[in-house]
Amino acid sequence: MTTVRTPPPPPLPVRQRAVAPAGGLSPMLSRLAAERATGVLVRERGSLYLSEGQVVHAESPATPGLDVLLTVRGALNAEGWREAVAEAGARRLVGRFLVDRGRIAKGALELCHLGALYDAAYFVLGPSSAPSRFRYGAAHWLGPVHPVPVAAVERETLRRRELLHRIWPDPATDDAPLVRIERLDEPTVAPRQAAVLGRVDGTRTAADISRALGRPAFHTLVDLRRLAAAGVVAPAPGTEVPACHEERERFDAAIPAEARAALRATSPAGAPPGPAPVTPAALTPAPDTPAPATSAGTATARTTPPVALPAPTALPARDTPSLTLAPLTPPDPLAPPGTPAPPDPLAHLALTSTDPDVSLLRRLRDALEAL
DSSP states (O other): OOOOOOOOOOOOOOOOOOOOOTTOSOHHHHHHHHTTOOEEEEETTEEEEEETTEEEEEEOTTSOOHHHHHHHTTSSOHHHHHHHHHHHTTTTOHHHHHHHTTSSOHHHHHHHHHHHHHHHHHHHTSOOSSOOEEEETOOOTTOOSOOEEHHHHHHHHHHHHHHHHHHOSOGGGGTSOEEEOOOTTOOOOOHHHHHHHTTOOSSOOHHHHHHHHTOOHHHHHHHHHHHHHTTSEEEOTTOOOOOOHHHHHHHHHHSOHHHHHHHHHTSOTTSOSOOOOOOGGGGSSOTTSOOOOOOTTTTHHHHOOOOOOOOOOEEOOSSSOOEEOOOOOOOOTTSOTTOOOOOOTTHHHHHHOOOHHHHHHHHHHHHHHTO
């Protein structure tokens, strides 16, 4: 009877939680939250409205407004929105008006409002080359819907930056007009990404596509970065993309040192840290769930069909001298009981060598013997 010794699978990776830099993404925003200020913080790419130190609304020209998200998806008709703005806009109670008149359920309004708030805050809190200013006492015409602490907004912004960086580290597709790359072996994309890809025409940007689809801009950025990683879309030739060095530096400062060291260790020699080559299977739309790591030979005993092993060849190890593997010698079925099995040529290597190639060959041999 042959005993198959299968090593335990490697531990699943633990996603590092993004840590905000000292002082937060915006020192002025942190100070306003500490003093429980009310007003509007105006930055280069949008505005954050505060009430008692909490964020109650966010706007950015890079994202669709709440009216677009509600009307394009059919949650609210355009006539109902215009009526609410005309009747309650001056009193800054548009949200309350929509709920009281039965135009939309309170929970649906809060959910859509939170999505729009986080979506715009991602761009508002991005790198800025212009000074910020705060106007005390200003209020938004929508009115209070669901206030969010400043710390939660900054934490979600960092999480989204880290997610986009894991998908594709080049942010060129975030702002530039996009073109579609014609390929003979174009991969199959998910329906959600196909809708984004169908609106890439050489002039539209990610913000234009988001407004046309009525989707949050961040979701469109995720789809576009996946498509860029697959080599399907790229910035239009001749377009000037804003410099991203400040964003990359701030992103690196938000990643723990252990995660940066692991990222450098998995990159090829001489190549900058970046994601692995993307296959069509990587286009599955699951932006928030990291794929679990699997062991290369864990399931080989169940799924690998019988194959003929090639002649023994010399395999150079990564950090050890070259070694030659002896041919596998199966037990003789005609040998009398009690005959000792032939020596295992890989036994000493499995115990002493740390080369993953040797370990993989060992496990492959064990699995083939078990068939």
